[in-house]
Amino acid sequence: MEINRRIFLGAMLYVVSASVLPSELKKVLKLNVFKSDAAFFNADQMTLVYDLANIMIPTTNTPGASDSHTAQVLDELMVSWASSSTQRQFTNFLAQFQSKAKGANNSNYFSLTKKEREAFVEYVDGNAFEKDRNEFSTAYKRIKALIFHIHYSSEEANPNFFLVPGGYKGNLTESELSAIHKRKYL
Amino acid sequence: MNKEYDVIIVGSGITGGWAAKEFCERGFNTLVLERGRNVEHRGPEYKDFQAPWELQNRGMPDEELADNGHYATLRKKGHLYKTDALHFFVDDKKHPYSFPKDKPFMWTRGYQLGGRSLTWGRQALRWSPMDFQANAKDGHGIPWPISYDDLAPWYSYVEKFIGVSANKDGLETLPDGEFQTPWEMSYAEQYISNNIAKRYTDRHLIIGRAANLTSPSQEQTALGRSKCQARSYCRRGCTFGAYFSSQSATLPAAQKTGNLTVVTDAIVERVDYDESSKKALGVTVIDTNTKERRQYKSRVVFMCASSLGTVQVLLNSKSETFPTGIANASGMLGRYILGHVTGVVASADVPGGEDKFAFGRRPIATYIPNYRHEKRADADFVRGFGFQTTAQHRSSTRPTAKEKGIGIIAKQNVGQPGPWRFRAFMYGEVLPYYDNVATLHPSKKDEWGMPLLHIDAEIKENERKMIKQAAKDIEEMLEAGGCTNIEVAATPQSKHIPMGKQVHEMGGACMGSDPNTSVLNGWGQAHDVPNLFVTDGACMASCATQNPSLTYMAITARAADYASKLLQRNII
Numbered sequence: 001m002e003i004n005r006r007i008f009l010g011a012m013l014y015v016v017s018a019s020v021l022p023s024e025l026k027k028v029l030k031l032n033v034f035k036s037d038a039a040f041f042n043a044d045q046m047t048l049v050y051d052l053a054n055i056m057i058p059t060t061n062t063p064g065a066s067d068s069h070t071a072q073v074l075d076e077l078m079v080s081w082a083s084s085s086t087q088r089q090f091t092n093f094l095a096q097f098q099s100k101a102k103g104a105n106n107s108n109y110f111s112l113t114k115k116e117r118e119a120f121v122e123y124v125d126g127n128a129f130e131k132d133r134n135e136f137s138t139a140y141k142r143i144k145a146l147i148f149h150i151h152y153s154s155e156e157a158n159p160n161f162f163l164v165p166g167g168y169k170g171n172l173t174e175s176e177l178s179a180i181h182k183r184k185y186l
Numbered sequence: 187m188n189k190e191y192d193v194i195i196v197g198s199g200i201t202g203g204w205a206a207k208e209f210c211e212r213g214f215n216t217l218v219l220e221r222g223r224n225v226e227h228r229g230p231e232y233k234d235f236q237a238p239w240e241l242q243n244r245g246m247p248d249e250e251l252a253d254n255g256h257y258a259t260l261r262k263k264g265h266l267y268k269t270d271a272l273h274f275f276v277d278d279k280k281h282p283y284s285f286p287k288d289k290p291f292m293w294t295r296g297y298q299l300g301g302r303s304l305t306w307g308r309q310a311l312r313w314s315p316m317d318f319q320a321n322a323k324d325g326h327g328i329p330w331p332i333s334y335d336d337l338a339p340w341y342s343y344v345e346k347f348i349g350v351s352a353n354k355d356g357l358e359t360l361p362d363g364e365f366q367t368p369w370e371m372s373y374a375e376q377y378i379s380n381n382i383a384k385r386y387t388d389r390h391l392i393i394g395r396a397a398n399l400t401s402p403s404q405e406q407t408a409l410g411r412s413k414c415q416a417r418s419y420c421r422r423g424c425t426f427g428a429y430f431s432s433q434s435a436t437l438p439a440a441q442k443t444g445n446l447t448v449v450t451d452a453i454v455e456r457v458d459y460d461e462s463s464k465k466a467l468g469v470t471v472i473d474t475n476t477k478e479r480r481q482y483k484s485r486v487v488f489m490c491a492s493s494l495g496t497v498q499v500l501l502n503s504k505s506e507t508f509p510t511g512i513a514n515a516s517g518m519l520g521r522y523i524l525g526h527v528t529g530v531v532a533s534a535d536v537p538g539g540e541d542k543f544a545f546g547r548r549p550i551a552t553y554i555p556n557y558r559h560e561k562r563a564d565a566d567f568v569r570g571f572g573f574q575t576t577a578q579h580r581s582s583t584r585p586t587a588k589e590k591g592i593g594i595i596a597k598q599n600v601g602q603p604g605p606w607r608f609r610a611f612m613y614g615e616v617l618p619y620y621d622n623v624a625t626l627h628p629s630k631k632d633e634w635g636m637p638l639l640h641i642d643a644e645i646k647e648n649e650r651k652m653i654k655q656a657a658k659d660i661e662e663m664l665e666a667g668g669c670t671n672i673e674v675a676a677t678p679q680s681k682h683i684p685m686g687k688q689v690h691e692m693g694g695a696c697m698g699s700d701p702n703t704s705v706l707n708g709w710g711q712a713h714d715v716p717n718l719f720v721t722d723g724a725c726m727a728s729c730a731t732q733n734p735s736l737t738y739m740a741i742t743a744r745a746a747d748y749a750s751k752l753l754q755r756n757i758i
């Protein structure tokens with residue numbers, strides 16, 4: 001294979017978001033703002049991707065996209081996996097997303113409250129799967145699929161994953177299964 | 187380096203590994219020539235200890251590959267196109283082959299030490315006596331010159347060495363063998379199996395027969411192999427040596443004897459023929475890296491380069507006596523390209539079992555063996571089909587990435603246990619057709635100067651009729667199995683079904699008793715060239731419905747034993 005790329009194996013030091021907002025505003029917005037550019041996305045784009053991922057898969061009683069560092073992994077994949085057309089598609093999408101958010105809310109996406117941002121992403125999600133078949137919703141669906149793939153293939157989302165199960169049992173009760181999960185081997 | 191050997195074996199995959207072991211253990215100075223790179227057992231190319239989050243690009247191959255036309259065949263197969271084992275499959279942009287535009291052929295290859303023994307699905311099934319009788323009985327193809335009884339002891343021999351975990355099912359259509367402890371069925375599989383047994387005497391849902399160790403023998407342990415850990419990451423290579431591959435089993439056994447030489451990065455371009463002795467002299471190879479040619483000589487040549495790989499080399503081995511390829515006096519070389527066909531996929535819910543769960547990743551599916559060998563009143567076709575099936579885990583709700591839904595509610599809905607869902611894939615027998623043929627492309631060559639193989643093969647009327655019947659049968663069986671929500675998808679009669687998709691390509695140098703209509707005799711020995719043997723899938727005269735590799739292994743071990751005796755007596 002002649003293609004030479006930076007290789008991404010999944011293990012990395014995650015760029016941690018740092019808030020540059022005054023603390024009052026921070027409470028209302030609940031927005032993690034990246035202050036420096038990442039591997040592919042610039043700081044603004046990272047802030048948006050991180051926010052989108054968290055709205056799609058929030059932290060509840062189980063880990064969410066921020067716990068699985070989904071945005072940071074996506075950023076790495078943009079360098080190691082994405083073709084130039086995907087790179088273009090995603091950066092265009094992020095720009096369009098910002099301007100659509102502004103059009104719909106009369107305000108910059110980053111200035112919206114958490115609730116408003118969630119409502120807007122939900123609106124985009126609904127349209128993408130129900131009505132629109134355009135470049136914007138196609139790109140949205142791709143980003144969503146990637147965010148889900150990254151999160152649900154992460155260590156955080158798979159606490160009962162066994163690299164070496166030790167055997168197979170096909171007829172267990174729930175308590176037998178939990179006992180196996182607890183002792184971490186068949 | 188020594189250029190003269192007793193035996194040259196072309197290819198180091200499932201059959202090449204077996205030939206190497208057999209000749210080395212009988213004391214012959216043996217050379218294995220492999221076109222691919224060296225792959226070390228338990229070396230850095232094995233990815234079996236990577237969790238999903240550790241796979242390169244989370245399992246997704248670099249998009250530039252597809253954009254630049256790489257791995258066209260593998261991309262069409264879908265599930266194999268992942269970074270966990272992509273390096274064990276051939277990129278057909280680098281190694282092109284050819285087919286008519288309206289008959290795409292899917293050729294899934296592995297060019298490396300170990301060939302596809304590293305990535306195979308390990309379903310290890312014997313053929314039945316009926317399978318070897320089929321050609322003679324219904325007049326399609328060339329009658330087999332061997333019977334089940336000829337192979338039976340060799341099946342036992344290879345099963346004991348490779349380790350096959352299976353149940354003794356006592357079926358005439360799928361003879362039992364030398365088995366280790368079988369894998370267990372899931373709740374749902376057992377439920378359907380029991381119900382099917384109540385309704386039919388000729389149809390059975392059984393646990394698959396896996397070349398994965400469940401109770402290793404001393405011989406296997408001595409080779410450094412150990413029990414399967416139910417990870418089902420086999421195609422990444424197995425650090426435990428738990429499934430059978432050339433690397434885990436045959437090559438180390440051959441190596442132990444001190445009689446084995448392996449040369450990798452050596453493409454066999456042709457088998458050299460000596461006009462005066464009327465024997466194969468050895469082979470000419472092209473160095474993969476330098477592109478230089480060199481020759482090796484031997485008393486015997488065993489072709490184990492995989493069915494179509496072998497056909498390509500033989501067709502390319504032209505001489506005065508054999509202007510269309512070595513051992514091709516009959517004109518049959520390249521003819522009767524075979525394979526299995528899938529035209530029906532079914533799935534269904536299995537009732538009950540809400541309180542049942544599965545743990546571990548069983549490395550084998552369940553199986554419904556062919557029950558239609560004999561033409562029945564309701565069948566307007568000959569031969570038959572079986573089904574590869576599974577319900578090893580209960581379904582659970584998947585993330586909703588491909589539909590509407592985000593946030594807390596969408597997240598809560600992920601991973602909820604759902605019903606047990608059973609899936610079945612038809613595996614039908616494609617008849618031996620004279621005009622399903624592989625030839626050398628008249629003008630196109632690969633980067634080493636080898637003419638491309640041009641494969642012109644298709645399924646026909648008989649297979650289309652089989653598909654119709656398979657759809658009816660599986661629906662009936664799932665109903666009898668007690669299933670609900672049955673969905674059966676049959677490929678429409680007008681839709682093209684590519685040959686090769688089931689990776690069990692065979693034929694092209696078939697066995698037969700008559701030198702005028704076949705390339706090889708019952709020992710896999712060329713009718714026209716007594717020291718040339720073909721023991722990979724090219725030698726098959728029909729393809730039955732079972733996964734074929736166990737049969738190739740038995741044929742190879744038997745042929746090596748026969749050739750050894752001829753060598754010892756200086757007959758070849």
Ligand SMILES: Cc1cc2nc3c(=O)[nH]c(=O)nc-3n(C[C@H](O)[C@H](O)[C@H](O)COP(=O)(O)OP(=O)(O)OC[C@H]3O[C@@H](n4cnc5c(N)ncnc54)[C@H](O)[C@@H]3O)c2cc1C
Binds near residue numbers: 455689738
């Ligand atoms: C994903 C997958 C799943 C499968 N599952 C099953 C299964 O469950 N059961 C089953 O029975 N079969 C299965 N098969 C098929 C099985 O892998 C093959 O039948 C088997 O590997 C054939 O053995 P072979 O030795 O003929 O060829 P291979 O194992 O393909 O080995 C051929 C070797 O020859 C080398 N070679 C080719 N041309 C040349 C040349 N000109 N010079 C030098 N070397 C050459 C190749 O590089 C390769 O190493 C599966 C295959 C795949 C890919």
